[in-house]
Amino acid sequence: MISTLTKPKRLYQEIGLTLYEELRQSRFAVGDRLPPERDIAERLGVSRAVVREALIMLELMELVEIRKGSGIYLIKQPSEDTSDNKLESSLDTDDAGPFEMMQARQLLESHVAEFAATQATKKDIVKMRDALELEKQNIDVLDHKHAGDKLFHFAIAEATQNSVLVDLVKDLWERRENSPMWKQLHSHITDQAYRKKWLIDHEKILSAIQQKKPDAARLAMWRHLENVKDTLLMLSEHQDPSFDGYLFSSNPVQI
Known part of the structure; x- marks a missing residue:
């Protein structure tokens, strides 16, 4: 070095x-x-x-x-x-790696979803449903800004009724949107079909929160963000013929 x-x-x-x-x-x-x-x-x-x-x-x-x-x-x-x-x-020392950011989100937002399932009001559930409807519209018109996706995660954080958790979740999203590393990773991803799978993940998270099942909500969010990591790794893989998918095959965190 x-x-x-x-x-x-x-x-x-x-x-x-x-x-x-x-x-x-x-x-x-x-x-x-x-x-x-x-x-x-x-x-x-x-x-x-x-x-x-x-x-x-x-x-x-x-x-x-x-x-x-x-x-x-x-x-x-x-x-x-x-x-x-x-x-x-020339180094942007504040720019975290995209997969490092995803792991941070996974650890934080899985527990945010768990807590939201105990605190969410009817108004919160309506906001989540509206966010999913916007996400469906974004997918249908091939809008790459992911506005509905972001609003859904924000609505879950807001359902905790804890402003500190809301700020933490929003900060991670802001870091992602301003990250040159994240943008460069996405420049290699052309297939947008994965967004429909993520929408299904979101519907499972909403269902768990609506039914006030904290463990199920935590697990659903954890699996969703694991799917996001796996998808980004696969779609940005530059050696498709030999890709073995083992980058996150073992996870030290028990959920």
């Missing part, structure tokens, strides 16, 4: 800078395909999700190109005369 740099806040940035330095010193030429994610992850002792995020970071730096169904290609050699200070200043 580049020794004189201040240690980045994010693990994906540490891995990204390690790969940057390796590319700067390596035999790879412009146009060469880099090793698969699995090999990089095993060699550096991190998950493929972190490697995926590190590669997105290098893509934003316009050093590599991630080609769907093919692999990762070097499109520009890291500059030998790039100073450590210049390189460090």
Whole structure:
């Protein structure tokens, strides 16, 4: 790793800078395909999700190109005369990786849904239903802004009657919407069919909250956000033929 740099806040940035330095010193030429994610992850002792995020970071730096169904290609050699200070200043240390954000949402929002099932009023349920109706309209007209999706999650948070929880949920959504990493990940996703599956997930969450079943609401939200993670990983996979889907196959958290 580049020794004189201040240690980045994010693990994906540490891995990204390690790969940057390796590319700067390596035999790879412009146009060469880099090793698969699995090999990089095993060699550096991190998950493929972190490697995926590190590669997105290098893509934003316009050093590599991630080609769907093919692999990762070097499109520009890291500059030998790039100073450590210049390189460090190019990092957005506040930009969390998209899968890290998803895990945070999963831990928080599953318990928010659980609590909402004990606190939700009739007015809250109506707001959730209206949000799902908007989500259906968004899907029908191929609106990529996900307004209904966002409003549904906000309505669940508001049903807790706890303003701190509402702020936490909204903050995570705001971070997602302002994240260059998140936008770059989505630039590789063209198939929107997954949104219908997420709508079904939302209907299950609403049903559990409406029936005032906290455990069922927590589990439904957990499974929904697990589905979101899996979907994003699959749809952004750049080596389709060898994708094995194991990135989140084991989860240390018991629900």
